[in-house]
Amino acid sequence: MDYGLRSIGYGERLLPKSDITLCEQFVLIGSGMIWNIYFAFLALLFGFLFSTVLALGKNSSHMIFNKPSRIFIFIFRGSPLFIQFFFAYDLFIILPKLGIDIELGFITVTVETRWLTKAWLGALIVLFFNTSAYAAEIFYGALRAVPSKDIEAADSFGFSGTKKFKRIIWPTMLRLAWPSYTNEAIFLFHATTLVFFTGFPAWQQRGDAIYYASYFADKTFNPFVPYPIVGLYFIIFTLFIIGVFSVINKRLNKHLLPNERSKLKIRLNLIR
């Protein structure tokens, strides 16, 4: 099929206009999934690191770390992702006019703000911030739940601060947070469907799965084919995410007795 890589700009330029076949719908919507996976994968990857920092910040007793982390988490958890997309996009549009020059000693580097208005970067940043905030809250909760006797044991072995964090606190935190974090990963994956419904334009009609699905539903006046196809694709990839995360979960729980291990409990998919 000519549409396999259509969503990233290869293959047939024109989308099917009339006589749309089932096969075309499957291939084009599947090609749109590339974007959903791209957004979800990178946002989760960066978000994982940043959320750990945020969780530690929220747990810190220093005002300088505590307050900004709290405010960041509150803003991104307290407002709809949908509005965040719009807000960020319109903010990014204004940016180039302001112009950002960074003085680096003798040379001045002008930061490219043009890319921010493109979905591949702008939407990724919003998703990254959003998932960081949600995951930080999960990690913060887990951090508070790390058993104090574990930390005391580390202290009595003479572990230094960094070593204690790396060997004891962080792994325990991850283990406790992992079931909730799996759900968060699934939410984020589903939230990627919002990208092209907000300000971010689908340049040359390179959109994600749901972008093509709504295109087909518009063209054929028949929602009963494209939307179930999207649903099917998402179920398959959701199962894949669950698979990967449960492998990690097994690894995190390996040292525990079988009856102490925490099982992954997949909860609902909810909008943020």
Place this chain on the structure above:
Amino acid sequence: MFEYCSDPKSLEGLIWLSCYVTTPKHMSFYGSFLVVMGLLALAAPLAMLFGFIGAIASRSSKSLVRFFGKGYLAMIRGIPDIVFFLFIPIALDQAFEYLRHKILCPEVIEPIRQGNDFVVCTAAKLPLSAASEWVHDLYGFSLALLAFGFVFGAFTGNVLFGAMAAVPKSQLETGEAFGFSPRQVFRRILIPQMWIYALPGLSNLWMILIKATPLLFLLGIEDIVYWARELGGIKTGVYDYPHPDWRAWYFGVLMIFYLLLTYISQIVLDRLSNKLSIGQATLAGKAI
């Protein structure tokens, strides 16, 4: 709005601003905040109703009813809900028109699906093409409301199902021992006791419902997102109140609106949770 606003081009500063934010379009913008509140007020009970039916159905002793109940509750899990928000209004719209077509114009024998078109006779159109604009708006809003009720009903159903299962078995058995009928056990013991178990889930859902309201925009309703884009866009000199691209500021206002809404909700829900815990057989209830 004000008398001195009759010639906007001559105004400046704060006076200009006071005229700008009271234009009829801005009034519609403020009105759309009420639409959001209205949606919240109506969708929450509707979702409770759907969820309640779903939860009871999945506890039913009849396997067919249980199948449908469980299917409804499970449906939402793997699929992004935005798919449902796009799918349900169109599907419902077509279902209504299809039924009306069959009833109102039985003489038309041509198939409704003609290739890529969905054709019903004029009498079956919903709303009627002659109807005034507010009927169209109301119809669109009702479809959106049903979609919200349906999707959030499934979420609520899951929460209620879990809450019903969490009520200690011994409580129900005590009821039976006192000679209560199953119906009485359900109404007098299960329902009053399940709320405290359901509350964390329900308050979570309420927060999510708040954050889902901007999706109204996707359903073609003139909601706050629509107006923010409309009013914030660049206005050239042809307009009475020309200004550059202000959409970021408008969406900033929406962000603050939602942050306030979730912040206040959180405080109220925390209080409610404390109140409901009193006298319950839970850790929080015993602590008081």
